Amino acid sequence: MNEDILNTSIRKFLVTSQREIEKAVRAAMAAGKPKGNETLSAVMTLKIGALDLTHEISSPIELE
Known part of the structure; x- marks a missing residue:
């Protein structure tokens, strides 16, 4: 096993x-769902x- 390849x-x-979470948050914000200061579970x-x-x-x- 190559540790560097595994890590990458x-x-x-x-x-x-992370990108999928960010994309979903942005889409929800654009739709007015979260206000932007919530903490999402x-x-x-x-x-x-x-x-x-x-x-x-x-x-x-946390969004803020």
Whole structure:
């Protein structure tokens, strides 16, 4: 296993996830849903079948 390649692949996965969250927040803001000063409750379930991994992460996402 190449640690650098693994690290880069994980970073790409996380950056893609971040971009999707940002895109959804911007779209919701444009539709007038959140006002922009809320804290959003987020839950993510990470699944990697080949590793038999399922991990749930809950975290607030602050907009201001």
